[in-house]
Amino acid sequence: MNKEISLTVNGEAHTVSVEPRLLLVHLIRENLNLTGTHIGCDTSSCGACTILMDGKSVKSCTILAVQANGHSLETIEGVSAEGQLNPLQNGFKQNHGLHCGFCTPGMIMRATELLASNPNPTEEEIRWGISGNLCRCTGYNNIVKAILHASATMQGLEPASTEPQFV
Amino acid sequence: MPVQQCRAWNRLPPNPSLFNINNYQITIMIQCKTSKEISGMGHSMKRKEDGRFLQGKGNYIDDLKLPGMLYMDIVRSPYAYAKIKNIDIEAALKVPGVAAVVTGKDLEKYGLHWMPTLMSDTQMVLPTDTVMYQAQEVAAVIATSRYAARDGREAVRVEYEVMKPVIDAHKALDPDAPVLRTDKPGKKDNHIWHWEAGDKEKTDKVFAEADVVVKEHMHIPRIHVSSIETCGCVADYHKVDNHLTMHMTTQAPHAIRTVIALVAGHVGLTEEKVRVISPDIGGGFGGKVPVYPGYVIAIAVSFLVGKPVKWIEDRSENLQADSFARDYHITAEMAGTKDGKILATRFKVLADHGYTDASANPSKYPVGMFSICTGSYDYQTTYMEADAVYTNKPPGGVAYRCSFRVTEAVHAIERITDRFAFEIKKDPAELRMQNFIKKEDFPWHSPTGWIYDSGDYHAGLQKAMDVVDYYGLRKLQVQKRKEGKLMGIGISTFTEVVGAGPSKDFDILGIKMFDSAEIRVHPTGKAIARFGTKSQGQGHETTYAQIIAEVLGIPAENIQVEEGDTDTAPYGLGTYASRSTPTAGAAAAVAARKLVDKARKIAAYLLEVSEEDLDWEPGKFTVKGAPEKVKTIQEIVFAAYTNHPQGMQAGFEATHYYDPPNLTFPSGAYICVVEIDKETGAIDIKRFVAIDDCGHIINPMIVQGQVHGGLTQGLAPAMYEELLYDEAGNILNGTLMDYLVPTAIESPSWETGHVVTPSPHHPIGAKGVGESPTVGAPPAIANAIVDALSPYGITHMEIPITPFKIWKALHDRGVV
Incomplete structure (x- = not known):
C-alpha cells in the first residue's frame, strides 16, 4: 500500500507516492534522480548517503522515505549552483580532499553540519566529526585540511597554503 | 630553456615537544620546465576531474x-x-x-x-x-x-x-582432506601449483654454515579491498x-x-x-x-x-563473496654474520586461494612478484618456494592496492630483517644501512632475476632518520622504558616492483601487458587523449594531461583525457599494480614526442628553414640565432589542418603502444613511532614518516594524496582488517560493522617526503606510486610494535596487531 508524502528537496517541493518500506536514499536516487547521494554499505557504516534533513546530517539509508514526510532535505546537488563551488567544495578541490569522489558528497554534507555547529573546529574535532564517514582513498589528511580551509574561508580568514607539505 | 622554481616546501614536524624533536626543516625543490600556464610535470595542478565529483555529478555505475x-x-x-x-x-x-x-x-x-x-x-x-x-x-x-x-x-x-568443508589451508593437503575440485578430471588433491625461485642448494649450504639464523612464521591474513563503491x-x-x-x-x-x-x-x-x-x-x-x-x-x-x-552488489555481498586479497602463510628465514651482514634468505609460502585460482596475476607469475622478497639488501643467495591450495572460501588473490603479492614479500623480508637485528642486538637502522644495495650498483641484478632500475636507499633512510631524529628517539625510548612505558620505533625500507610489464615476460590470458595512448590535437590547438588504462580516483585526467603538456607545451587545461570506453580508447591492459604511469604514462610521452617530430617538420616549412635550424622548447619552435622567428605549437597544429606541407599527411595525432623494457622499482624508507598502553594494549601511532622514491614526480599534490591513502591502506591490515572464518566456513565479520575499515580517528596524520632517483628506462623517469605505501607501511607498524614489546622477549606479532593480542602477549608473560 503506497503512501503519499510531501517533502522539500533542495528548496523544491515534491509530493510522491511511495512504498512505506522505501529507504530515503532510494527515494532521492531513484525517484528524484538525484544520484549525487551514494550508497556504500548496508549497515549505516560508511556515510556515503549522508544528506541534511532540516539542517542535521543524517544517513539517508537509515531513514524511511515516509519518515521524511513534511521535512526539508538538502543533498549535494543543492549546496551550490551548477558550475560553482561553495567554500567546502572549494576546500576539497584546493586541498585534494577527494580521489575517486564516491564518499565525497557524504563527506561534504556531514562537514556542512559540522561547520554550522562548530565554525572553527580543531583537527581533532574534525576527525571525530567525520568519523561516521568512510573514505578508502585519501587517508583523511587532506579531507581534514579541506574542512579547515573551508572553516577559514567562511570566517573571512586567510586559509592555510594549499600546496602539499613535504618533510 | 628557462627553468622555473615552482615552489619550496617545508614543514615542521607536528607536536615537536612530544618527542623532543629538533625543530629543523628540510626543503625539497622541484624544478618545473614549464610555466604554470602550461602546467607540465612538477606542478601541483588542481584536478580537472574534481568538478563533477564535488557537485554530485559523477557518473558511477548505479547512477x-x-x-x-x-x-x-x-x-x-x-x-x-x-x-x-x-x-x-x-x-x-x-x-x-x-x-x-x-x-x-x-x-x-x-x-x-x-x-x-x-x-x-x-x-x-x-x-x-x-x-x-x-x-x-x-x-x-x-x-x-x-x-x-x-x-x-x-x-x-x-x-x-x-x-564438511576445507577451511584451514594447512589441512587442505592432508591425505584425508576431501578433494574439492571434483569438476577437474583426475584431480586427486587440493594442490594448485608449486613455484620456486633462487638456488635451493646454495641457500641451504649458506644456512647450514651461518653464524646466525633466524626464523619466523607469519600469516598475511585475508583482507578485503572495500572500495566505498561495490x-x-x-x-x-x-x-x-x-x-x-x-x-x-x-x-x-x-x-x-x-x-x-x-x-x-x-x-x-x-x-x-x-x-x-x-x-x-x-x-x-x-x-x-x-x-x-x-x-x-x-x-x-x-x-x-x-x-x-x-x-x-550490496556491501555485505561484496565483503562476503569477492574482492579478497592476501591469505599467505609464510615461513621466513635469514642467515647472517654476528656483525650484521645478511648472507641469505629462505621463504616458504602456503597460499590459500579459496575455491579457484582467480588471482589477478600475470600468467607466468602465479605467485605474483613475491620473489622480490630479497628486498633492498645486497646479497645473492636466496631460495623461495610457494604452494597454492584450494579451500572452501571465496576466490581470493586480488591486489588490495599492491603490485601482485609484493606486500606479502615486503612484510616477510622487513620483519625477518628486524628479527635478525634483534637477534644480534644491532640497531635495525644501522643493520639496514650496512646491507643496502649501493646507489652506484644500479641497475642491480637480484638473485631471483629482477633488475632493479635505480634507487638510493641510504639517502632515503637517512632522510627519514633525520626527520624523526632517530637517535634522539632511541634515547627517549631508553628513558621511557626506565619509566615502565612501552615505546617502539619501527623501520621498513622496501623495494617495490611495478609497471607490468615487458611483453617478453608479462601477459594476462596471453595478452601482453603493454599500454597505450592516443593523442588527437584539434585545429585550434586543444587536444583529446585516450588511454587503455582506467582511473579509479588516481587522477589520470590531470596527470596524463600534465605529461602531454610537459612534452608538447599545450596547456594541460586544454587536454581532455578519456578512458574506459573500448569503442574509442586504444587497447590496453588497464589500471592496477601501479602500472598506469609506467606504461600508459610512458605511452603518452612517446606519442607526444612523435607529435613534436611532426611539429618540427611543419615549423621548418612555415619558417622556411631546415629542421636542424630549429630550437624546441615545450610550446614553440624558434630559429637558431633568430629568436624573433617563432612558431607556437598552436600555430603549427593549425597549419597541420590548413597549410601542411605537400606530401605530409594532414592532421595532428599520434598513437603509441608502449612495451616497457623493464619494470620500475619504487622504494621507500618508513619510520613509525608508537606508544602502547601496557594495561589495555592500545596502540598510539605518535609519528609516521614516509620517504618515497617514485622517480620523477608528475603532480606533487596527487602523489602525496596517493601516499596518504596508501599508508592508510597499510595501517588497515597492520592493525584492523582481517576476514575471519569459523570451521564451518562461515564468515564472521562480513559487514562493515565488523570489518574495521579505518576512519579519520584511527588514521594518524601522515608525514611524507621524497628522494628522487629517476627510472633510467622510463621516458619521463617516473616509477609509479599508488601502492608503495600500502606495501611499505605494515612492516613499519609491526616492527614498531614488536620493538616496543621486545624487552619482554616478544619477537613477532601477527597482523592485524590488535590491543587484545598485545595485552594477551604481555599477560602470558606475566607483565600485566
Missing part, C-alpha cells in the same frame, strides 16, 4: 538508468560446501514484479555456467550441483525494480546437503543488431571485452559485438580487475531477455 531496465538480485549460499538438492523458484516467480529466476541449469543450456579465471583456472558462474563457498551465487532473480528483485530473492527456496554493471544487449554494451565497474575494460568474447563468443557475442564502458569508479584497489559471476549472469540474462539488466 545509470536505461529505458526498460530490469534489476537483478542474487540468491547466495549460506553454506561453505554443500550439494544442491533442489531449487524451488515457484514462489519467487509469483512475487509481483519478478520476471525470471535463473539457475545454473538454465545457463548450462547455453554453455554459460562456467567461465575461465584470469589465471586460466575455471569458476562456476552459477552452480548446477555443488556450492563451494559461503555467499556463492546460487540463482539470480530478475525483476522490474530493485525491491521486487529482493522480494523474489527471499522467496527462492534452496535445499542443500551440507558437506561492484556492479548494466548489461545492455540489443537483439536487433546482436550487440552488447556492458557498463561495468572494471579497472581493465579492454581485457574484459576480450574475456567476454572468450566466454560468450560461441553464442554470437564476438569481440566486435561487445562494447565495454567503465564509468567513474568509486575506488578499485584491484577488486575491480576480475570478472565475477554476477557480471556474467547479467550478460546472460540481458542476452536472453533482450533488455538492459542492472546488478549492483
Whole structure:
C-alpha cells in the first residue's frame, strides 16, 4: 500500500507516492534522480548517503522515505549552483580532499553540519566529526585540511597554503 | 630553456615537544620546465576531474538508468560446501514484479555456467550441483525494480546437503582432506601449483654454515579491498543488431571485452559485438580487475531477455563473496654474520586461494612478484618456494592496492630483517644501512632475476632518520622504558616492483601487458587523449594531461583525457599494480614526442628553414640565432589542418603502444613511532614518516594524496582488517560493522617526503606510486610494535596487531 508524502528537496517541493518500506536514499536516487547521494554499505557504516534533513546530517539509508514526510532535505546537488563551488567544495578541490569522489558528497554534507555547529573546529574535532564517514582513498589528511580551509574561508580568514607539505 | 622554481616546501614536524624533536626543516625543490600556464610535470595542478565529483555529478555505475531496465538480485549460499538438492523458484516467480529466476541449469543450456579465471583456472558462474563457498551465487532473480528483485530473492527456496568443508589451508593437503575440485578430471588433491625461485642448494649450504639464523612464521591474513563503491554493471544487449554494451565497474575494460568474447563468443557475442564502458569508479584497489559471476549472469540474462539488466552488489555481498586479497602463510628465514651482514634468505609460502585460482596475476607469475622478497639488501643467495591450495572460501588473490603479492614479500623480508637485528642486538637502522644495495650498483641484478632500475636507499633512510631524529628517539625510548612505558620505533625500507610489464615476460590470458595512448590535437590547438588504462580516483585526467603538456607545451587545461570506453580508447591492459604511469604514462610521452617530430617538420616549412635550424622548447619552435622567428605549437597544429606541407599527411595525432623494457622499482624508507598502553594494549601511532622514491614526480599534490591513502591502506591490515572464518566456513565479520575499515580517528596524520632517483628506462623517469605505501607501511607498524614489546622477549606479532593480542602477549608473560 503506497503512501503519499510531501517533502522539500533542495528548496523544491515534491509530493510522491511511495512504498512505506522505501529507504530515503532510494527515494532521492531513484525517484528524484538525484544520484549525487551514494550508497556504500548496508549497515549505516560508511556515510556515503549522508544528506541534511532540516539542517542535521543524517544517513539517508537509515531513514524511511515516509519518515521524511513534511521535512526539508538538502543533498549535494543543492549546496551550490551548477558550475560553482561553495567554500567546502572549494576546500576539497584546493586541498585534494577527494580521489575517486564516491564518499565525497557524504563527506561534504556531514562537514556542512559540522561547520554550522562548530565554525572553527580543531583537527581533532574534525576527525571525530567525520568519523561516521568512510573514505578508502585519501587517508583523511587532506579531507581534514579541506574542512579547515573551508572553516577559514567562511570566517573571512586567510586559509592555510594549499600546496602539499613535504618533510 | 628557462627553468622555473615552482615552489619550496617545508614543514615542521607536528607536536615537536612530544618527542623532543629538533625543530629543523628540510626543503625539497622541484624544478618545473614549464610555466604554470602550461602546467607540465612538477606542478601541483588542481584536478580537472574534481568538478563533477564535488557537485554530485559523477557518473558511477548505479547512477545509470536505461529505458526498460530490469534489476537483478542474487540468491547466495549460506553454506561453505554443500550439494544442491533442489531449487524451488515457484514462489519467487509469483512475487509481483519478478520476471525470471535463473539457475545454473538454465545457463548450462547455453554453455554459460562456467567461465575461465584470469589465471586460466575455471569458476562456476552459477552452480548446477555443488556450492563451494559461503555467499556463492546460487540463482539470480530478475525483476522490474530493485525491491521486487529482493522480494523474489527471499522467496527462492534452496535445499542443500551440507558437506564438511576445507577451511584451514594447512589441512587442505592432508591425505584425508576431501578433494574439492571434483569438476577437474583426475584431480586427486587440493594442490594448485608449486613455484620456486633462487638456488635451493646454495641457500641451504649458506644456512647450514651461518653464524646466525633466524626464523619466523607469519600469516598475511585475508583482507578485503572495500572500495566505498561495490561492484556492479548494466548489461545492455540489443537483439536487433546482436550487440552488447556492458557498463561495468572494471579497472581493465579492454581485457574484459576480450574475456567476454572468450566466454560468450560461441553464442554470437564476438569481440566486435561487445562494447565495454567503465564509468567513474568509486575506488578499485584491484577488486575491480576480475570478472565475477554476477557480471556474467547479467550478460546472460540481458542476452536472453533482450533488455538492459542492472546488478549492483550490496556491501555485505561484496565483503562476503569477492574482492579478497592476501591469505599467505609464510615461513621466513635469514642467515647472517654476528656483525650484521645478511648472507641469505629462505621463504616458504602456503597460499590459500579459496575455491579457484582467480588471482589477478600475470600468467607466468602465479605467485605474483613475491620473489622480490630479497628486498633492498645486497646479497645473492636466496631460495623461495610457494604452494597454492584450494579451500572452501571465496576466490581470493586480488591486489588490495599492491603490485601482485609484493606486500606479502615486503612484510616477510622487513620483519625477518628486524628479527635478525634483534637477534644480534644491532640497531635495525644501522643493520639496514650496512646491507643496502649501493646507489652506484644500479641497475642491480637480484638473485631471483629482477633488475632493479635505480634507487638510493641510504639517502632515503637517512632522510627519514633525520626527520624523526632517530637517535634522539632511541634515547627517549631508553628513558621511557626506565619509566615502565612501552615505546617502539619501527623501520621498513622496501623495494617495490611495478609497471607490468615487458611483453617478453608479462601477459594476462596471453595478452601482453603493454599500454597505450592516443593523442588527437584539434585545429585550434586543444587536444583529446585516450588511454587503455582506467582511473579509479588516481587522477589520470590531470596527470596524463600534465605529461602531454610537459612534452608538447599545450596547456594541460586544454587536454581532455578519456578512458574506459573500448569503442574509442586504444587497447590496453588497464589500471592496477601501479602500472598506469609506467606504461600508459610512458605511452603518452612517446606519442607526444612523435607529435613534436611532426611539429618540427611543419615549423621548418612555415619558417622556411631546415629542421636542424630549429630550437624546441615545450610550446614553440624558434630559429637558431633568430629568436624573433617563432612558431607556437598552436600555430603549427593549425597549419597541420590548413597549410601542411605537400606530401605530409594532414592532421595532428599520434598513437603509441608502449612495451616497457623493464619494470620500475619504487622504494621507500618508513619510520613509525608508537606508544602502547601496557594495561589495555592500545596502540598510539605518535609519528609516521614516509620517504618515497617514485622517480620523477608528475603532480606533487596527487602523489602525496596517493601516499596518504596508501599508508592508510597499510595501517588497515597492520592493525584492523582481517576476514575471519569459523570451521564451518562461515564468515564472521562480513559487514562493515565488523570489518574495521579505518576512519579519520584511527588514521594518524601522515608525514611524507621524497628522494628522487629517476627510472633510467622510463621516458619521463617516473616509477609509479599508488601502492608503495600500502606495501611499505605494515612492516613499519609491526616492527614498531614488536620493538616496543621486545624487552619482554616478544619477537613477532601477527597482523592485524590488535590491543587484545598485545595485552594477551604481555599477560602470558606475566607483565600485566
